[in-house]
Amino acid sequence: MPGRFFLTTPIYYVNDAPHLGTAYSTVNGDALARWHRLIGDETWLLTGTDEHGLKNARAAEQQGLTPQEWVDRTSSRYVDSWAALEVSNDDFIRTTEPRHHLSVQRFMQAIHDNGYMHKGLYEGWYCVSCEAYYPEPDLIEGRLCPVHERPVEWLTEENWFFELSRFEQPLLEWYDGHPDAIFPDSRRNEALGIIKGGLQDISITRTSIDWGVRVPWDEAHVFYVWYDALVNYITAIGYGEDENRFSKWWPAVHHLLGKDIIRFHCVWWPAMCLAAGVEPPAHYIVHGWLLVSGEKMSKTRLNQIDPVDLGAVIGVDALRYHLVREVALGADGDFTYEGLVARYNSDLANNLGNLLARVATVVGSKCGGIGPAPRPAAPGVRLSEIAAEVIAECRDAWARFAGHEALEATWRLVHAANAELEATEPWKLPAGPQADAALGDALEALRIVAMLISPVMPGAAGELWSRIGLTGHPDEPGAAGEHGSLEWGVYPGGLTVVKGAALFPRRTSES
């Protein structure tokens, strides 16, 4: 039965350029959203940019721009990158938009009115790059930011505090009642560990900076960038503005995030929701770090790779395939260019690309280029049996956020289709029913593969779809029409099959 699926990526801090780490989050989120659209779920994919804070104000100053001019430029890099990587977001939220300011003010006012804010003096070690205070024991050698390994500054200011300390028990109770809220389990334990370790009130406003959302009950203050940013997830679905829309998508959200922002998302954010009288988000999918040859990708280090440049070299589909296939969502992964090329050549060029080329060639020689229909699903029609298993495994894998397993299963069908061709050798058979059966089954396997890969490789899936003579796109239910069904026996036969250029030309690591 079709359901509903709302997925958010983190919103990215605009001072940082899009890199492989943010592409990793966004592409995996996009693949999940595309899968849910494919199976008929009403789906909403949200991404965007986080644009306030001291770092942006300082960067704008250095450039001789207003902060707004600066973030307009830097935000557009994300819009352009995600478009280039075929990300199908339904909305792109910017925290400098009026809708977001209004929503943050409403949400924070509710927390204030509910009695969970007080004014106090705050001082501590502050990392400008993180826009965060650190307790002294967390600093490296007592003076360096644990993330940036650069000196922190001692700041003192009068702030509004959110009374997070009152939410230890409510959060533990909430998580107790929602045992599946955080995927994977190890991250749930980490979040519970933070809560059980004791929560302190947190300083939530600044007077030292102007570039932020104004505190509605005390206009000398703006909200600290992290807190305003979290609210984007409800701004975008009409919090305080459109109750019907809001309750349609909330709280059944899936927040996709990296493991380094668990504290913000799985502790602060649900506590703020409880304080504001909003149900906490129902699901978190926490992914690991993508390492580049063993080192964590970082905004202040130089090992950034522009994902759009990489996509231009290897192909957008190939890059997306690697980002979903290489690492189980939740685990850490190591990214190497050599690994990307090796997997591309074996899975895409040799297996899937070859299957299509082979089928199209033999359809050309034995059937005059017109693809025959498959045999009906039956015991003994091997590909129909394997396809049914693979489709079921894909459904199960995506439901567990295991896109890599779905692709692995899909490639079992690709391998099986190649193996069947080798077993039946239709190129040696005379034109006629036996050759037609072998080729029709292979074409039906290709149709199903096109659908199963479409969440990850929308471009290649569409190309495969049209090469076997189908119209529309495999992931557009309307356009794919009667042929867009995840069941055996739908390929109609009688369609023109086109061989064309290699779907995935072989690559070398030098290119």
Ligand SMILES: [Zn+2]
């Ligand atoms: Zn830092």
